[in-house]
Structure formats: C-alpha cells, structure tokens
Amino acid sequence: MSDSSFLPDDLKDEQSTERYSALKNYISEDIRRLALILIIAGFIGLGIHHFLLCITLGLILFFALQFRSLYIVNQWISQHSQEPPPDLSGVWGALLFNVYRAQRRERMMQAEMVGLIDRAQSSLMALEEAVVLIDEQHCIEWWNPAAERLLSLKFGDHKRQVLTIIRHPDFIQYFNHVNDFPDGIVVESSFHDGRYTQIKLTRFGYESRLLVAYDVTRIHKLEQMRKDFVDNVSHELRTPLTVLSGYLETLSENEEMPQRWKRAFDQMQQQTRRMNALVNDLLLLSRLENESLQAKNxxxxxxxxxxxxxxxxxxxxxxxxxxxxxxxxxxxxxxxxxxxxxxxxxxxxxxxxxxxxxxxxxxxxxxxxxxxxxxxxxxxxxxxxxxxxxxxxxxxxxxxxxxxxxxxxxxxxxxxxxxxxxxxxxxxxxxxxxxxxxxxxxxxxxxxxxxxxxxxxxxxxx
Known part of the structure; x- marks a missing residue:
C-alpha cells in the first residue's frame, strides 16, 4: 500500500498534492500490484502444476480488492464525506483525494460566501434607510430594522403582498410603472402624520425588486419653506416695485428735469423693469410648482x-x-x-x-x-x-x-x-x-x- 495519507485540515504542500492527484501514478501503482499478484500466482501455479488456475485465482483476488475499495469509496461518499477519506491506494485513492479536495474547495467558497452575505446583511441592518426585498410574486421576503420604523413592517408581514401594506395610490402607480419614475417618488407617510418618505425601487432577476426608502421630512419642509418664502417675498415686492415704476415713469416724462438727473432716472427705470421681470419669473415658477398636479389636457x-x-x-x-x-x-x-x-x-x-x-x-x-x-x-x-x-x-x-x-x-x-x-x-x-x-x-x-x-x-x- 502506498504512502498516501490524507489530512483533514491541510492538503499538505503543493508537491504532495501534485503527486497524489496525478492519475497516472495511481494507475501504474495498480498495474504493479496486479503484476506482483500474477507473478506470485504464476510461481505457485508452476510449483503445484496448476498454472492457469492460480493465475485465475490471482485475477480474482485483484478484482476482489478493487471491489472492496469501491465499497469503501461508496460508504465514504454516502455517509462520511465530511470526514477525511480512508487511506486507499491506486485509482480509488486518487478518486477519493480529488473528491475530497473539490469538497474542501467548495466548503471554503461557501464559507466565504456566507461570510460575505453576513457582512452585507449586517451592513444593511445598520443602515438608517429602509431596505426591503420583494420576490417575483410581489411578496416581502426580508427587511431591515429601519423598514420597521419607516414603513411599520412587522413580523407577520413576511410573505405578504407589498401592495397590501403600502397602499398609497402614488406608490401603487410607481410600483406598476417603475420605468416612468427614474428618481423614485416622495409620498406622505400613512403610518406617521406629517412625515414624508422617498421610495426608490430597483428591479433585479426576473421580477424581484429591491425597495429603498428614507425619511425626507426635513428636506420636504425646507423645500416648502423655500417655496413659501419665494412666493411671499415676490408678492410683497410686487406692490412697491409697481409704485416705484409709476413714479419713475411720471418723473422721467417731466420736460423740466435737468439733464444730469434724467440719466439717473433712466437707469432707475431700467433696474426697476429688471426687478419686475425677476419677480414675475419667480411668481411664475411658484405657480407652476403649486399647480404641478393639475391636469394639463x-x-x-x-x-x-x-x-x-x-x-x-x-x-x-x-x-x-x-x-x-x-x-x-x-x-x-x-x-x-x-x-x-x-x-x-x-x-x-x-x-x-x-x-x-x-x-x-x-x-x-x-x-x-x-x-x-x-x-x-x-x-x-x-x-x-x-x-x-x-x-x-x-x-x-x-x-x-x-x-x-x-x-x-x-x-x-x-x-x-x-x-x-x-x-x-x-x-x-x-x-x-x-x-x-x-x-x-x-x-x-x-x-x-x-x-x-x-x-x-x-x-x-x-
């Protein structure tokens, strides 16, 4: 029997690995064993004058050893594949070693993937943004703690249809026509009064989706404050600008005005017109923003x-x-x-x-x-x-x-x-x-x- 011991944790050094995984070495070993058995059987047969019988018995012995090795291999694969393989010589030893090495590589890759998945899941769990996995049947598969705070998901929502939980009409429209909303949507929370949530859906696989949501209440309030400020200031500026414009126009038409004053009044009129144009544009933008949901048909x-x-x-x-x-x-x-x-x-x-x-x-x-x-x-x-x-x-x-x-x-x-x-x-x-x-x-x-x-x-x- 050859010196082919297998280690459960380390695969020896590279030289040993190459030696044991070379199939031709194992085949030559089996051939040498068969030749040795036949030579011994031949000498015995010549001695007892039953040469062919002894050669046949030698072949039977060799195949019996092969079948025994096959039985051991089968037992190890079916029942003890996680353990180090038995020490066999010949082709069966090579087979066991290569199977065991492939299994170890696969286990190492699985361990790396599990570690990667664990790290990814841990990072998702730590996010302040809500992350929800939705399967091809539009049912919720997994969510992180932030989703429980933002979207009020709870344990019983697992495998429920997402549209039965988030029922906002804008979200339903978005969910059914994702490509029409490349930047996602902002909806008022149905679970927390006065809160606003930005929702973005990403498709992957066949029909699975990743939902990411985060609280934009502060941004929404700041944007509303900006709109109100621009609208109010524009309206407040309009009246004094109208008064100024009127007086400037009246004074400019006075023929008795000295020439050195006329140029100054012309410049004031020009700047007043410019400010009027600016105010009008700001009011127009404000109106467009406030009427964005009105039908334009x-x-x-x-x-x-x-x-x-x-x-x-x-x-x-x-x-x-x-x-x-x-x-x-x-x-x-x-x-x-x-x-x-x-x-x-x-x-x-x-x-x-x-x-x-x-x-x-x-x-x-x-x-x-x-x-x-x-x-x-x-x-x-x-x-x-x-x-x-x-x-x-x-x-x-x-x-x-x-x-x-x-x-x-x-x-x-x-x-x-x-x-x-x-x-x-x-x-x-x-x-x-x-x-x-x-x-x-x-x-x-x-x-x-x-x-x-x-x-x-x-x-x-x-």
Missing part, C-alpha cells in the same frame, strides 16, 4: 400657436434686426396647458434673439421625430461652451453674468422651460458650439400629441 392648435409666437418674435426683434424663419413640418397638435407652453416657447425664442449678435438668423420649427414631436429654436449666435450645458437649466445659473445684465436676463428662463416641459412629460435637448450658434429642442412624447381629425381623414383618403 387642453388640445393646443400648434399652427395657431406657432404663428402667434412668430408674430411676437417679430415685434421683439425690431431692435435686433435678425432674420426670422418659421418651419411648420408637423400636423400634430399638443395636449397640455397653452399658457405654460406659450411661456416656455417664448422664453426659448427671446433668449435666441437676445443672445444672437445683430443681423443673425433665428429659425423656429415644429417637427416630427419618429413617434415624438419637437419644438426647436436654432440661432447663429455666439454659442455656449459645452462645460456649461449640464447646468443651464439651474435657477440663476449664468454662463456670462455681464452679458446677462446687459440683456436684462433673470437667470430663470430655462428653469421655467424645464419645469413646464417636465409637467408635460417632455424634456429639453441643447446643442451648441461656440461661435457657431445653438439649438434648443423641446421634445414631447407620443401620448402628448394629437392629430386633428381633418388631417387624419386627409391621410386616409390619400
């Missing part, structure tokens, strides 16, 4: 609106001398609020006119793009550095503060545009190159479009 005649915008642009363009073009290439109308969309489109047009040097070209268009429709304003202005594009729609963000002061910009125009488009399920695309001009595109999805019946009938008859 008017059918807007885009041909009429585009012509109205074009006429207004021509009036505004008088002192700039640009060439204005109007392209109507879509027969679709829009579904939404005509006042809000007219304000957003007007902002894009006036920006293009203001920030394009004299004698430029402004093209206003309404076009189809696959299933979408696009309102675009293209100019031949000075363009915008690409580094500024991601922040253009932030409130009060200015690419060039000096240029904005010269043109009377408030820094809120694109913020208003973005807000209006978001409430109409649209988005803003900006393309710009310095010294080559800019293109602003308001893109609307298919469900916000309406084709007039006359146009449908016309297409059908064709």
């Amino acid at each position: 008017q059918i807007i005649d885009m041909a009429e609106l585009m012509n109205q915008l074009f006429d207004d642009a021509q009036g505004y363009n008088t002192e700039y001398g640009h060439t204005l073009n109007l392209n109507l290439e879509s027969h679709n109308d829009l579904i939404g609020s005509d006042m809000e969309l007219a304000s957003a489109f007007g902002n894009l047009i006036t920006n293009a006119i203001k920030y394009t040097p004299s004698q430029g070209t402004i093209t206003i268009a309404w076009q189809d793009r696959g299933d979408e429709a696009v309102f675009s304003v293209q100019d031949t202005g000075i363009g915008i550095n690409p580094t500024h594009l991601p922040r253009l729609t932030e409130r009060f963000y200015r690419v060039d503060s000096g240029r904005s002061r010269e043109t009377g910009g408030t820094g809120l125009g694109l913020a208003i545009v973005k807000h209006v488009l978001a409430q109409h399920d649209g988005h803003l695309e900006i393309e710009s190159k310095e010294q080559l001009g800019s293109t602003f595109k308001a893109v609307f999805p298919k469900h916000r479009l309406h084709r007039p019946e006359s146009e449908e009938n016309f297409v059908d008859t064709e």
Whole structure:
C-alpha cells in the first residue's frame, strides 16, 4: 500500500498534492500490484502444476480488492464525506483525494460566501434607510430594522403582498410603472402624520425588486419653506416695485428735469423693469410648482400657436434686426396647458434673439421625430461652451453674468422651460458650439400629441 495519507485540515504542500492527484501514478501503482499478484500466482501455479488456475485465482483476488475499495469509496461518499477519506491506494485513492479536495474547495467558497452575505446583511441592518426585498410574486421576503420604523413592517408581514401594506395610490402607480419614475417618488407617510418618505425601487432577476426608502421630512419642509418664502417675498415686492415704476415713469416724462438727473432716472427705470421681470419669473415658477398636479389636457392648435409666437418674435426683434424663419413640418397638435407652453416657447425664442449678435438668423420649427414631436429654436449666435450645458437649466445659473445684465436676463428662463416641459412629460435637448450658434429642442412624447381629425381623414383618403 502506498504512502498516501490524507489530512483533514491541510492538503499538505503543493508537491504532495501534485503527486497524489496525478492519475497516472495511481494507475501504474495498480498495474504493479496486479503484476506482483500474477507473478506470485504464476510461481505457485508452476510449483503445484496448476498454472492457469492460480493465475485465475490471482485475477480474482485483484478484482476482489478493487471491489472492496469501491465499497469503501461508496460508504465514504454516502455517509462520511465530511470526514477525511480512508487511506486507499491506486485509482480509488486518487478518486477519493480529488473528491475530497473539490469538497474542501467548495466548503471554503461557501464559507466565504456566507461570510460575505453576513457582512452585507449586517451592513444593511445598520443602515438608517429602509431596505426591503420583494420576490417575483410581489411578496416581502426580508427587511431591515429601519423598514420597521419607516414603513411599520412587522413580523407577520413576511410573505405578504407589498401592495397590501403600502397602499398609497402614488406608490401603487410607481410600483406598476417603475420605468416612468427614474428618481423614485416622495409620498406622505400613512403610518406617521406629517412625515414624508422617498421610495426608490430597483428591479433585479426576473421580477424581484429591491425597495429603498428614507425619511425626507426635513428636506420636504425646507423645500416648502423655500417655496413659501419665494412666493411671499415676490408678492410683497410686487406692490412697491409697481409704485416705484409709476413714479419713475411720471418723473422721467417731466420736460423740466435737468439733464444730469434724467440719466439717473433712466437707469432707475431700467433696474426697476429688471426687478419686475425677476419677480414675475419667480411668481411664475411658484405657480407652476403649486399647480404641478393639475391636469394639463387642453388640445393646443400648434399652427395657431406657432404663428402667434412668430408674430411676437417679430415685434421683439425690431431692435435686433435678425432674420426670422418659421418651419411648420408637423400636423400634430399638443395636449397640455397653452399658457405654460406659450411661456416656455417664448422664453426659448427671446433668449435666441437676445443672445444672437445683430443681423443673425433665428429659425423656429415644429417637427416630427419618429413617434415624438419637437419644438426647436436654432440661432447663429455666439454659442455656449459645452462645460456649461449640464447646468443651464439651474435657477440663476449664468454662463456670462455681464452679458446677462446687459440683456436684462433673470437667470430663470430655462428653469421655467424645464419645469413646464417636465409637467408635460417632455424634456429639453441643447446643442451648441461656440461661435457657431445653438439649438434648443423641446421634445414631447407620443401620448402628448394629437392629430386633428381633418388631417387624419386627409391621410386616409390619400
């Protein structure tokens, strides 16, 4: 029998492992054993004149030893596979060693995975954010302690449908249309009065979901305070600005005013108009935020609106001398609020006119793009550095503060545009190159479009 001992905890050194796992060594060992048995049986057979009988008995002995080893291997695999394997020689020894080594590797990997899972679970348990695992049948599988505080989950909720526990209509809508809410939703807690919770769902596997929720009550209150402050201050400023504007206009028209005073009054009027524009934009933003949940389902005649915008642009363009073009290439109308969309489109047009040097070209268009429709304003202005594009729609963000002061910009125009488009399920695309001009595109999805019946009938008859 070969010297092939197996260690339960350590697999000896690399050299020993290679020696024991080399199958050819074990096969040669079995061959040597068979040869030894046959030689001994042959000598005995020659001595007693029964050579073939002794050779046959030798073969039977060899196979009996092999069957015994097979029996031992089977017993170890079926009943004692967690223990060190028995010490066998030959092919069966190699088989036992390799099976045992594979089992040890698998156990080590399992131990590592269990440790990793334990660490992950411990970290999830320590989180202040609620974490809930939801299976493919929309039943709750697991949650951390924070979920008990935020979502009032309890022991009996295991394997219950999540929609029978969190019944807020906004959450049900979100759960059934996750892709429509990329940033999740904020809902008022049904379990704690005056508390607000941000909920984000992530799909994985076939239909399983990971729910993460955290308390945003403080952020919500601060945001509401900001809205109230802006709204109240804007309203409070409006009255004194109106009074100032009126008196300044009256005094400026006085022909007896000294020339050195007239310039000062003109500057005061200019700054008053600028503050009025700022207040009006702030009030508009406030109104848009407060009316965000109101239905916007008017059918807007885009041909009429585009012509109205074009006429207004021509009036505004008088002192700039640009060439204005109007392209109507879509027969679709829009579904939404005509006042809000007219304000957003007007902002894009006036920006293009203001920030394009004299004698430029402004093209206003309404076009189809696959299933979408696009309102675009293209100019031949000075363009915008690409580094500024991601922040253009932030409130009060200015690419060039000096240029904005010269043109009377408030820094809120694109913020208003973005807000209006978001409430109409649209988005803003900006393309710009310095010294080559800019293109602003308001893109609307298919469900916000309406084709007039006359146009449908016309297409059908064709």
